[in-house]
Amino acid sequence: xxxxxxxxxxxxxxxxxxxxxxxxxxxxxxxxxxxxxxxxxxxxxxxxxxxxxxxxxxxxxxxxxxxxxxxxxxxxxxxxxxxxxxxxxxxxxxxxxxxxxxxxxxxxxxxxxxxxxxxxxxxxxxxxxxxxxxxxxxxxxxxxxxxxxxxxxxxxxxxxxxxxxxxxxxxxxxxxxxxxxxxxxxxxxxxxxxxxxxxxxxxxxxx
Numbered sequence: 001x002x003x004x005x006x007x008x009x010x011x012x013x014x015x016x017x018x019x020x021x022x023x024x025x026x027x028x029x030x031x032x033x034x035x036x037x038x039x040x041x042x043x044x045x046x047x048x049x050x051x052x053x054x055x056x057x058x059x060x061x062x063x064x065x066x067x068x069x070x071x072x073x074x075x076x077x078x079x080x081x082x083x084x085x086x087x088x089x090x091x092x093x094x095x096x097x098x099x100x101x102x103x104x105x106x107x108x109x110x111x112x113x114x115x116x117x118x119x120x121x122x123x124x125x126x127x128x129x130x131x132x133x134x135x136x137x138x139x140x141x142x143x144x145x146x147x148x149x150x151x152x153x154x155x156x157x158x159x160x161x162x163x164x165x166x167x168x169x170x171x172x173x174x175x176x177x178x179x180x181x182x183x184x185x186x187x188x189x190x191x192x193x194x195x196x197x198x199x200x201x202x203x204x205x206x207x
Contacts, residue, residue: 001136003059003070004051008043010064028085032062032071034092039064045085052076052085057103057138060090070133072101093133100166101136103129105158105173109145113176118149124173127155131163140165147176 008030011018019029022042032039041064051058051073062069071090079086093099104126114120127140140158147153152175155167 001057001059001133001138003061005061005063006043006047006051007063008041008047011040011042014040023084023086028088030088030090032069032090032092033074034071034090034094035069039069048085048088055104057101059093059133059136062090072099095133097132098130099133099136100128100130102126103137103140105140105142107174108141108143111144111147111176113147113149113151114144116149117179118176119179120144120174121177122174124155124167124171127158127173128166129163130166135162137163142173144174144176147174149176149178151176 011022011029014029022029026045027042028045028048029040029042032041041062043062051060060071060073062071069090070093072093073088074091075089076085077087078084091099105122105124107122111118111120129136129140131137137160142153142158144153152172154169155165155171155173156169158173159165159169
């Protein structure tokens, strides 16, 4: 998984006065959990742009006075009016410890059911995945190229030996529903053949 570097400075004081001063200076107070003790630091608000305002998922490399910490974004607080970032919590990653992240799902291929007028329902755009940090995928691929009208793709079809998906195997990720605009003929043309046979029978009866 791709990582974004955030350069910060450790905080000596964590009181309200110092926190307000940091925010006024365009910095965000942060806490890194998961180690021996919580680590308080601050970083420029602009540093979080690619980490927060994106549909992609990244890990973070936090640089504090020459020391690097690998982490994931755990929680973020925004101002209710201005939407400015008020506070960020990180969780430290270790190579030998499993971690859980929300991973986006990307669709691949073209559904024949949609081509025939079906409606695509994308129910799970993100899935909870548990894995070692080095095995976390950037995204999960859902191949919809075989989905006909009435077909669905479930979590079991996205499983991988490198990670586990923390949802029931029968959880529907994406499906193609029938719609009013759907073509009546079966996508394999079976009903079309029956229609031809029916027409031939009518002609024979007329004779």
